[in-house]
Amino acid sequence: MAKTWDELERLQPTALKMLKNSILKDRVAHAYLFEGNRGTGKKEIGLLMAKSVFCHSPEDGYKPCEMCVNCRRINHGNHPDIHVVEPDGLSIKKAQIHSLQEEFSKTGVESSKKLYTIVHADRMTSNAANSLLKFLEEPHPGTLAILMTEQAQQMLPTIISRCQIIGFRPLSSTNMERGLEEEAVNPHMSRVLAQLTNNLEEALELSRDDWFAQAQKIVVKLYEVLKKKPLEAMVMLQEDWFPHFKEKAQIDRGLDLLLLIFKDLLYIQLGKTEKIVNLGERSRLEQYALQTSGRRLTEQMAAILESKRKLQANMNPQLMMEELVLKLQEGSSFV
Numbered sequence: 089m090a091k092t093w094d095e096l097e098r099l100q101p102t103a104l105k106m107l108k109n110s111i112l113k114d115r116v117a118h119a120y121l122f123e124g125n126r127g128t129g130k131k132e133i134g135l136l137m138a139k140s141v142f143c144h145s146p147e148d149g150y151k152p153c154e155m156c157v158n159c160r161r162i163n164h165g166n167h168p169d170i171h172v173v174e175p176d177g178l179s180i181k182k183a184q185i186h187s188l189q190e191e192f193s194k195t196g197v198e199s200s201k202k203l204y205t206i207v208h209a210d211r212m213t214s215n216a217a218n219s220l221l222k223f224l225e226e227p228h229p230g231t232l233a234i235l236m237t238e239q240a241q242q243m244l245p246t247i248i249s250r251c252q253i254i255g256f257r258p259l260s261s262t263n264m265e266r267g268l269e270e271e272a273v274n275p276h277m278s279r280v281l282a283q284l285t286n287n288l289e290e291a292l293e294l295s296r297d298d299w300f301a302q303a304q305k306i307v308v309k310l311y312e313v314l315k316k317k318p319l320e321a322m323v324m325l326q327e328d329w330f331p332h333f334k335e336k337a338q339i340d341r342g343l344d345l346l347l348l349i350f351k352d353l354l355y356i357q358l359g360k361t362e363k364i365v366n367l368g369e370r371s372r373l374e375q376y377a378l379q380t381s382g383r384r385l386t387e388q389m390a391a392i393l394e395s396k397r398k399l400q401a402n403m404n405p406q407l408m409m410e411e412l413v414l415k416l417q418e419g420s421s422f423v
Contacts, residue, residue, distance in 0.1 A: 090132070090135060090136075090154070090163050091132050091136070091270070092151075092154075093108075093136060093140075093150070093151040093152070094151075095270060096129055096132055096133055096136055098263060098266060099128075099129050099259060099263050099266075099267055099288075100128065100129050100133060100256055100257065102255070102257065103122075103129075103133060103254045103255070103256055104133070106254055107133070107137055107140075107254065108150050110252075111140055111141075111146075111149070111150040112149055112150055116141065116232065117232075117251070117252040118224075118227040118231060118232060118233065119224055119227070119232075119233040119234075119235065119250055119251040119252070120137075120232075120233070120234050120235070120251055120252050120253075120254055121209070121235045121236075121237065121240065121243075121248060121251035121252070121253045121254065122134060122234060122235065122236045122237070122254050122256060123236075123237055123238075123240045123253055123254070123255055123256065124238070124255060124256025124257065124258075125238055125256070125258055125286075125287060126238055126287055126289060126290070127259075127285075127286075127287030127288040127289035127290055127291070128256040128257065128258060128259060128287070128288070129256060129259075129288065130236045130256055131207070131236070133256075134205050134234045134236060135162065135163075136152065137232075137234065138162050138167075138170055138203050138205075138234075139152030139154070139158070139159045139162050139163075140152050141201060141203060141232060142158040142159075142162060142167065142169070142170075142201065142203070143156055143158055143159055144156040144157070144158060169201060169202045169203065170202075170203045170204070170205075171188060171191060171192075171202075171203070171204040171205070172204070172205045172207065173185070173188055173204065173205070173206045173207070174207045174208065175207075175208050175211045178211065179211045179212065179213050179216070180206065180208070180209075180211050180212040180213065180216050181213060181215075181216055182213060182215035182216045182219055184216065185212070185216045185219040185220050185223070186219060188204055188223075189219070189223055192204070192223075192228055192231060193228070200229070200230040201230045201231075201232070202228070202230060202231050202232070203231070203232040203233075203234070204231075204232075204233055204234070205233075205234045205235075205236065206220070206233070206234070206235045206236065207236050208236065208237065208238075209235035209236060209237045209243060209247075210237045210238070210239040210240070210242035210243050211242075212243075217243070217244050217247060218244075220247060221244065221246055221247055221250075224247060224250040224251070225250065233251075235247070235251060240253075258286040258287075259286045259287075259288060260286070261282040261283060261286070262282075264278070264281065264282035264285075264286060264288065264291060265278045265279060265282045267288050267291075268281060268282065268288070268291055268292065268295065271292055271295075273291075273292070273295045274295075275367075276366075276367045276368045277295055278291075278295075279365050279366075279367055280304070280345075280348065280365050280366065281294055281295060283348055283365050284341070284344055284345075284348075299332075299338075300341075302332060303332060303333070303338070303341065303342055303345060304345060306328050306329060306332055306333075306342070307342055307345040307346050307349065308349070308366075308369060309324065309328060310324060310325075310328075310329060310346065310413075311346065311349050311376075314413065314416050314417055315376075315379075318413070318414065318417055321413045321417065322410065322413065325406075325409055325410065325413060329342070329409065330406060330409075333405075336399060336405070339399055339405050339409070340396060340399055340400075343392055343395055343396050343399070344396075346392055347389060347392045347393070348365050348366060349366060349369075349373070350385055350388050350389045350392065351365070351389065352364045352365055352366050352369075352373050353373055353376060353377045353380065353385050354382060354385045354386070354389070356373060356374055356377040357377050357381075357382050357385070358382070388415075388416050391412060391415040391416060392412065392416075395408055395409070395411075395412045
């Protein structure tokens with residue numbers, strides 16, 4: 089379901105304020121460049137802008153009504169005067185831009201307005217980029233362009249200079265949680281995901297991923313086994329950890345989850361229980377926090393961060409994990 093203006097304004101307040109002002113003051117630019125990381129809401133806000141421009145009766149002068157024929161057609165992706173260009177394979181080709189130009193030389197089907205969106209605008213071939221540049225230099229009346237990119241530095245400076253740049257900031261953990269809960273993700277899961285990534289799309293993918301759900305269970309089990317004899321922890325690595333965390337990125341994700349447990353234990357000791365992330369494990373973590381010291385927890389967190397560095401430096405993952413487990417148990421009152 090399409091997000092409302094108010095929902096998206098909570099996620100990207102600066103971007104929405106700029107767009108709102110340009111609509112209310114009747115100063116909509118002929119071209120915008122939406123620049124920011126994947127998962128920051130560029131496509132959703134591009135859709136919202138299209139509806140705001142084409143809506144028959146916008147609320148407060150800028151919010152799409154979501155009820156008129158234009159809003160509904162845009163939501164269903166079948167408005168005749170709105171065109172989307174995406175990479176054909178790895179790049180956007182000159183022929184795609186030519187096709188767009190031909191389309192825009194015709195009169196609008198429904199009105200005098202036309203809008204086109206170029207997704208991954210940084211992936212245009214040099215010929216395509218030069219064709220678009222001519223298009224931007226001599227825009228047709230009533231034409232609005234929205235270019236989207238995660239890599240503005242890869243684009244022609246002359247194209248960037250002809251666009252109004254709207255920067256999309258990485259989402260804060262609070263906005264991530266809110267965005268995930270609006271997508272019906274369990275609040276406990278939202279809390280964890282908001283600490284692992286500020287990319288809403290990636291967080292949503294993880295929330296639906298059976299591998300990730302199982303990973304969380306294995307990480308909690310590893311923490312609990314650390315309080316037992318070293319041999320048991322090594323056996324657990326062989327039987328549970330290594331079969332599940334196979335790729336480098338998966339191991340890194342597992343270390344992040346493990347780090348969150350130690351952070352929670354430290355928060356409990358500091359009396360900052362409102363910052364606990366693993367809410368489903370809270371009662372057990374409160375018990376575990378009594379069995380260790382703040383200094384020890386800090387040492388263990390440093391060991392996990394060091395393991396993450398070693399992983400990125402291509403240390404053998406099995407050796408790295410075995411070494412980490414021994415460090416996490418070393419000098420511990422568990423053993």
